[in-house]
Amino acid sequence: MMMVNDYQERNSKIVLTVRRILAYTLLIILSFLCLFPFYSMIVNSTRTHSEVVRGFTLLPGTYVDTFYDTTEGRYLEDFEVSGLCPRDGCGAVITNDAVQCENGHAYRRNTLINPVNAETGNPVELRNRVGLSAMLDNYRRAFTDTSIYIINGLLNSVFVAVLASLLTVYFSMFTAYGFHVFNFKFRKALMTFILVLMMVPTQVTTPGFLNLIGRNGILKPIGQLIGNPELSMMNTFWPLIVPAIAAPVTFFFMKQYMESSLPLDIIEAARIDGSNELRTFNTIVMPIMKPAIAVQIIFSFVSNWNNYMIPALILEDPKIKTLPVLIGMLRSADFLSFDLGRQYAFITLSILPVVIMYLILSKYIIGGVTLGAVKG
Amino acid sequence: MASLNRKKAVNYAKWGYFFIAPFFIIYIIFSLVPLLSTFYYSFTEYYRRTGIWEGPNWIGFENFKEILDFSARQNLLVYFKNTFLIWIIGFIPQIIVSLLLASWFTDLRLKLKGSAFFKVVIYLPNVIMAAAVSMLFFNFFGDLGPVNDIVNTFFSNAKGLMENMKDGEPFKFFQFFNSVGATRGIIAGINFLMWFGNTTILLLAAILGVDVSLYESAQIDGANATQSFWRITIPLIRPLMVYVFITSLIGGLQMFDIPNVMTNATGNPDMTSRTVVMYLNTMAGGGDYGRASAVAVILFIISAVLSFLIFWLGRDRDAVKRVKRGKGATLL
Structure with missing residues (x-):
């Protein structure tokens, strides 16, 4: 009998170890899948286009072999460098994306003989451009891009997401309090x-x-009154902000939270002390609701920040578009597919704020998933 | 309880209306009126052509007939099929992986370390902008992308294509976004990546709501982990799984951001990745409110039926309630 027990115990220990190894393996694979795309995105945003198309790497870009104009003392960005082919000395030209030689030879950048800047005729040499300024070069060019206004996009997104989530949380609590x-x-x-x-x-x-926010919609009578029949909320932030006041899911969460943590006695006491209902709500109820507010502000902010479909239909002016709409434009802008480094910089800029927020507040977010979850 | 009733009996009804008024006013203006007008427009001819509006003129069921014309190569049913396929390809691994992870995280004998870290990591993709994730994966799998590069290098080496290639002859690439299966698979993969963490955490809460003594007594009776998983966990969290299934299906029906960005709103190759909401978006964005409304009405009816199913199924089951009680969670 003893023997059998020992055998069973040892057997179950082996099973347990195998299961543990399986569990950790799957968890590590899944973690890799969750992290690697975003890590790779950040790395790629520091590399030049020609480095990006070479494939994944784990280290940030260093702008290896960048042409440096020794006369003008600067690195060339959009360049055309001519020289002699190392194989047979025929004429050769190197541009941003291509290496060509008259006789169709393939050679490396660093083997080109007598490289000169084709535009100015200045001699150039290859240097490894390292350091922060090189790594952030894509960002510099992203910020100064004249077709996709990323700084405007960031500000617009912050403006809309902050206002909308504040309205959602305040008025959901307001309504929940009423009920x-x-x-x-x-x-x-x-x-x-x-x-x-x-x-x-x-x-x-x-x-x-x-239709409601368009020129045949809600503002039509006002438009006619003030002599502007074109008056509408199209191409403004209002249709993205004002409807946030009515958020059924957040309301429901607040209602549940109040049932568990807002005793009616406190409100009664405030009434006896002569506080009116609105004041009671703002000065007594709000502080009690702080934990619920924190969780819901985060969720509401994230969903507003990521909102794509409606803003894409409403915002037309390139300077008032929010980040997801700009990302959609990035996809349709063919010219940018020749500058993948900058594309990755755009994507990183639109993702990073939420990722940073998530990493700081992940405790509340994970805890909040099971509380108000309705999507699945 | 008596004191509670007494306090509520004081006539504060006016204040009650004051507090709920903003919600209802805004909801009626920005959601209810649009919903009702969408129903109305679905029976009308209402569109914009070269900047000039036509309609709304009542035309009965014409819009519905047009979008549901099953003899046409592209019709709403095809888009529903696309949507459903992409959703199910992502959902099956999602529910399996989530169940596995949730049961491992809660396993008394397994005692996994670092579960807090793993939870943070697997939930991360859920908070990231779907449009941006889609763009990112488009770049990874695109013609110039690293994955494409790896796949093509592998296949061309395997088949010896590189050696046989002549100068100047274009190399025949495998293009992910020219392949129906690959495009749908990538979209489904992103859906999986973004939602499996969320589902894991929901199921985790449900399993934690199950009475621990059940597992303990099963262990004493000699049940192994597989047995307690199938005999205890699964039956007890089944209602929550039904909830996860249906909410995911409703979410899947609304699939838009990822395929729209990935395929540049075309749904290519050959519209096989075009979802219902992408079609709705194209109609609405193009100013064809009549037909867009008809699509919206059909989507509404299907979502309503599915939502009703949740209420109906969740009614007398106690697992959802158990989650509520056990973890303070409120699912319905």
Whole structure:
């Protein structure tokens, strides 16, 4: 009997070790899948186009073999360098993307004989351009790009996401407070109504929504009154910000939170002390709700920051587009596919703020997933 | 409880309306009116051509007939099929991996280290902008991308193509975005990557809600991990899995950002990656509100049926409630 137990124990220990190895292997593979694309994105954003097309690397770009104009004392960016082919001395030209020689030989940049800047005739030499300024070169060019206004995009996204998430959280709490504390006619029915709304996908209202904010919509009477029939909310931030006031999912979360952590006695005490309802809400209820506010602001900010479809339909002026819309433009802008380094810089700029926020606040976010989760 | 009722009985009804008013006013203006008008426009001819608006003129079911014309090569049913296929290709690995991870994280005997770190890592893709992730993967798998490079180098070496290639003859690349399966697979893969962490954490909460003594007594009775997983965990979290399944399906129906950016709104190759909402977006963006509304109405009806299913299925089951009680979670 003893023997059998020993055998079973040893056997189960082996099984456990095997399972542990399996679990860690899968977890490491999945972690790699989750992290590597974004790591690679950051690395690629520091490399030149020709380095990017060479494939993945783990180290940031160093601008290896960049042509340095010794007369003018600067690195060449969009260059055309001519010299002699190392194989047979025929004429050869190197540009940003291509290495050509009259006789069709392949050779390396550093073997070119007597390289000169084809435009000015100045002699040039190859240097390894290292350091921060080289690594951030794509960012410098991304910031000064004249077709995709990334700085505007960042500011627009921050503006819309901050305002919309503040409105969502404040008014969801406001509404939840109304349902939690007061009793009125149709209270139950209205509650159920909001619960049903939670499941309506936002996209299904798109045509009606576009019509509403367009020139035949809600502002038409005002437009006619002030003599501007073109008046509409198209191409403005209002349709992205104001509707944030009515957020059924956040409301529902707040309602649940109040049921567990907002005793009615406190409100009653405030009433006895002569505080009016609005003041009670702002000065007494809000501080109690702080944990819920923190979680919901994060979720609301992230979803607004990432919102793509509606902003893409509304924002037309390139200077007021938000980041996801600019990323969509990046895809359709063919000319940028010849400068992948800069493309990666654009993508990194649109992702990084949320990633940094996530890493700082991940504790609250992971904890909040199971609390208000409705999407799956 | 009596004191609670007494306090509520004080006539503060006016204040109640004051507090709920902003929500309802904004909801009615920006969501309910658009929803109802979308229903109305779906029965009308309403479009913009060369900047001039036509309609809305009542035409009955014409829009629906047009988008559901099954004899046409491209119709709404095809887009539903595309959407569903892409969703299911991503969802199957998602639910399997999530179940595995959730059961491992909660396994009493396994005692995995660093689970907090892994949770943070696997949830990370969920917060990142879908449009940007899509663009990133487009660059990785595109013609100039590193994955394409690796695949083509591998295949060309394997087949000895490199040696046989003549000068100046263009090398025949495998292009991910010219292949129906590869394009759909990449979109589904991104969906998987973005959502498996979320599903894991939901299932984790559900499993943590299961009474630990059940596992302990099973262990004493000699059940191994596989047995307690199939006999205890799965039956008890089944309602939550149904919830995850249906909410994911509703989310899948709304799939837009990833395929739209990845295929530059075309749904190529040959519109096989065009989803329902991409079609809706193209119609709405092009100013064809009539037909866009018809698509929206059909989408609404299907989502409504699915949502109703959640309520109906979640009604008398207790697992969702258990999650609520156990972890303070409120799923429905």
